[in-house]
Amino acid sequence: MTTQSIELRHTFDEKVYGKRLDLALSETFEDYSRSRIQDWVKQGFVKVNDEVITSNKHKMTGFELVEVNAEVEVAGDWEAEAIELNIVYEDDDLLVVNKPTGLVVHPGAGNQQGTMVNALLHHVPELQNLPRAGIIHRLDKETTGLLVVAKTIGAHTSLVDQLQRREFTREYDALVNRVMVSGNSIDAPIGRHPTKRTAMAVIPDGRRAITHFRVAEKFLDHTHLKLRLETGRTHQIRVHMSYLKFPIVGDPLYSGRYRVPNRITPELKDILGKFKRQALHASLLGLKHPTTGDYIEWTAPMPADMQKLRDALVANREHFSNPEE
Structure with missing residues (x-):
C-alpha cells in the first residue's frame, strides 16, 4: 500500500469564531468527511x-491560516488484472458490483x-488514486452480493460519510440452522475472539453492533432470514446468528458441529454435506x-448454490408434510 499527499490551505474570516477546528475544516473542505479530518488533526497533519x-x-x-498536509492510502502497487466483474450499475461517480x-x-x-481490487483497477485504472481503490465496505470472501465502489474522491467522501452515519440500506439473505419462530433485533457488542x-x-467490551432480522420462510429444521x-x-x-444459536448454514467458523436432522431426504443431506461456505x-x-x-x-437474487439449497429445503419440507401413501 502506498500513500498520496493531500495539501490544503485556507485563511478563515471572523465567521468561524468559537467553532471547533474539525467542524470549521469539514465545512470548508467539503470533499473530505469530518471523521477523516478528525484523524488528520489527531495525527498532527494540521x-x-x-x-x-x-x-x-x-x-x-x-482570521487564522490553516494548512493541512496529510497522507491517504491509495491502491499504489496493487496490480490490475483482467478479472470478470458482475457490474450491476455504473456512472461517473460510482459502480455497484x-x-x-x-x-x-x-x-x-x-x-x-x-482480488476484487485487482479487477477494479483493470476496469477503472483511476481507482489507484483513491483510498482502498474506492471500495467503501467489505464482504467476506465466501459471502456473495452487492458492494458499492466510489470512482472519485468526492463520491468516496460522500459514501463513507453516509456509511458512518448508518444511512446505507443493506439487506442480506441467510439460510440458518434451526427453526426461528419470529423476527427480532439483536444489539450485542462484537470484538476479537479472546x-x-x-x-x-x-x-x-466490544464495539456496539445492531442487526435486525425477520423470517422469510420456515423449513423443517432451517429458516430463511432477511437481515438488515x-x-x-x-x-x-x-457472529450474531451464532450467538443466538441459529448459525448460518455452512459457516466454517461459527456454525459449530453440524447435527443431521431426523427428517431429511438423501438429496438434502447430500447438498448440506457439500455446502462449505x-x-x-x-x-x-x-x-x-x-x-x-x-x-x-x-437488488441481486440469491446465487445458484444458495437457491439450490433453498429449493432442496422446500422439497424436503413438502416430502415430510405430504408423505406418500
Missing part, C-alpha cells in the same frame, strides 16, 4: 498559524492477486447518490 494542533476541540478565533463467492475483496497477506485469532465474538445491518462490524451477521448473500443495497442526492436501491 497547522493553525504555523502551529501544529492535535485537538479537534481547538476553538477557532477567526455483485460479488461472487470465493473472491477476496482487498489484497492482503497471501492474496496479492486475484482465543481464536481469526474469529470475532460477542464480548462485553444498522452497524457494520466484522463478521457481524455471522456460509449461506449469506447481500441482496439489497440502498444509498443517496453522491452527486444528485437521489436515493437509489439495487
Whole structure:
C-alpha cells in the first residue's frame, strides 16, 4: 500500500469564531468527511498559524491560516488484472458490483492477486488514486452480493460519510440452522475472539453492533432470514446468528458441529454435506447518490448454490408434510 499527499490551505474570516477546528475544516473542505479530518488533526497533519494542533476541540478565533498536509492510502502497487466483474450499475461517480463467492475483496497477506481490487483497477485504472481503490465496505470472501465502489474522491467522501452515519440500506439473505419462530433485533457488542485469532465474538467490551432480522420462510429444521445491518462490524451477521444459536448454514467458523436432522431426504443431506461456505448473500443495497442526492436501491437474487439449497429445503419440507401413501 502506498500513500498520496493531500495539501490544503485556507485563511478563515471572523465567521468561524468559537467553532471547533474539525467542524470549521469539514465545512470548508467539503470533499473530505469530518471523521477523516478528525484523524488528520489527531495525527498532527494540521497547522493553525504555523502551529501544529492535535485537538479537534481547538476553538477557532477567526482570521487564522490553516494548512493541512496529510497522507491517504491509495491502491499504489496493487496490480490490475483482467478479472470478470458482475457490474450491476455504473456512472461517473460510482459502480455497484455483485460479488461472487470465493473472491477476496482487498489484497492482503497471501492474496496479492486475484482480488476484487485487482479487477477494479483493470476496469477503472483511476481507482489507484483513491483510498482502498474506492471500495467503501467489505464482504467476506465466501459471502456473495452487492458492494458499492466510489470512482472519485468526492463520491468516496460522500459514501463513507453516509456509511458512518448508518444511512446505507443493506439487506442480506441467510439460510440458518434451526427453526426461528419470529423476527427480532439483536444489539450485542462484537470484538476479537479472546482465543481464536481469526474469529470475532460477542464480548462485553466490544464495539456496539445492531442487526435486525425477520423470517422469510420456515423449513423443517432451517429458516430463511432477511437481515438488515444498522452497524457494520466484522463478521457481524455471522457472529450474531451464532450467538443466538441459529448459525448460518455452512459457516466454517461459527456454525459449530453440524447435527443431521431426523427428517431429511438423501438429496438434502447430500447438498448440506457439500455446502462449505456460509449461506449469506447481500441482496439489497440502498444509498443517496453522491452527486444528485437521489436515493437509489439495487437488488441481486440469491446465487445458484444458495437457491439450490433453498429449493432442496422446500422439497424436503413438502416430502415430510405430504408423505406418500
